[in-house]
Amino acid sequence: MAGMKCQLAIVGLGTAGAAAAAAAAGRGIDVIAVDSRPLEQTGASWLNGVPAWAFDMAGFERPVAPELRGTESRFHLLGGWGPERVRLEGPLEVDMRALTERLQLLAEGHGARLIGQTRVTGFDASGLDTTAGRIDAEVILDASGLTGINLLRHPSVARADLCVASQSVHAIASPEGAKAFVKDHGGELGDVICFSGVAGGYSIVNVRVEHDLETVSLLTGSIPASGVPGGVELNRRFREEHPWIGDTLSGGSRAIPLHRPWTRIARGRFASIGDAAGMVHSAHGSGIAMQMLAARLLADTLADGGNPWDYNVAWQRKWGGLLAGADLQRRFVQHLQPRTLRAMMRRGVMTPAMLQAPLQQRPPRPPPAALLRALPGLATMPRSVRAMVPTLARGEALMLHYRGYPSDPAKLATWSRRLARISGTVD
């Protein structure tokens, strides 16, 4: 493969890189993408919740079975181990192995050259050094994830901003036990039962028993830097306590970056996407929707004659504020105890009107009537909970601030200083 040339070189073929390859090749861009793993093993190997609207907006078909593993089912968000809860509509449950394969096939169908088992070992201003030779490209996209090549030299992510999550699918050893579990927690087969705040405010144990009682999906996650067990340990403990859960069929675990997106996701001919760019809706550690949307934006920008900086500006203006606001929500819930979460639910502070939009990765704009209804309950809560209202207001301020992301790089330092003041965080 010595001495290849292309318009767009992509490092990493997880969901982010595969979506970018598919979108860009679909717009007629000459793409070469490499991944250090075999192509059928790239990216995430678990099931992820993804809102349906993101597929539509990114211009990818919505998933169908077997890629689609669960529809927008009822989502019971319990405070701690319950019984207090808020009932919401969940996102689609999607098998990442199948989605990544679909995006890769789409990219190849549009003429992209995808190369597995090829590691990028270095880079300079014009291209990449790989274990299979040199690739020179007009634009180079870092889709190599949280621990990849870090083309843009982003700072390393603080441990306090890392969620360790685990997702697994298991056979059901005792259908009777599974049925009883769902019933005892006030749900029905196919519903998501999500226990929140069980290992620190930002933590979940999320259980979904399939209608056919053949399998159960488990999703666990927390921030271990706060001294709590991580997602892998939460998964193990939950299974130990629930012997109706049988053998592991699939799954995986990893850290998810929760900080707000990096302030700058392009420099010169380099750009980044996905976990490498910090493109995660950190209220629940979701990366897939945002990376598909970014892939579309990058493809359109380049196909219309733009450059990586134009992509950066367009992306920050369109999505940066939403994700920075989600990071504020994450920081807010991170300190809540299960008893506080339960009280918020009992007193009408945490309601579907407050939570549905963030779960679907929409701006958290509760209708004024819902806010008014929450106020009496809120007034009885400690100051740390009353901070919810200023958090929502700061989220709105962030959305506004990101809409004014400067097109002139020379103005970025001033813009970033104001961002740090509103968000309370620096890059």
Ligand SMILES: Cc1cc2nc3c(=O)[nH]c(=O)nc-3n(C[C@H](O)[C@H](O)[C@H](O)COP(=O)(O)OP(=O)(O)OC[C@H]3O[C@@H](n4cnc5c(N)ncnc54)[C@H](O)[C@@H]3O)c2cc1C
């Ligand atoms: C357990 C768990 C549950 C999750 N649940 C959800 C969810 O419900 N909804 C949601 O939206 N998100 C969820 N996420 C987050 C989501 O899975 C990630 O945001 C997403 O998988 C990141 O994709 P990526 O393509 O950016 O990076 P990755 O999946 O990390 O892909 C990067 C690729 O780059 C390759 N690579 C790295 N370095 C090099 C190199 N030097 N040369 C060549 N190739 C390289 C790697 O082999 C890899 O294939 C979850 C994460 C976890 C861990």
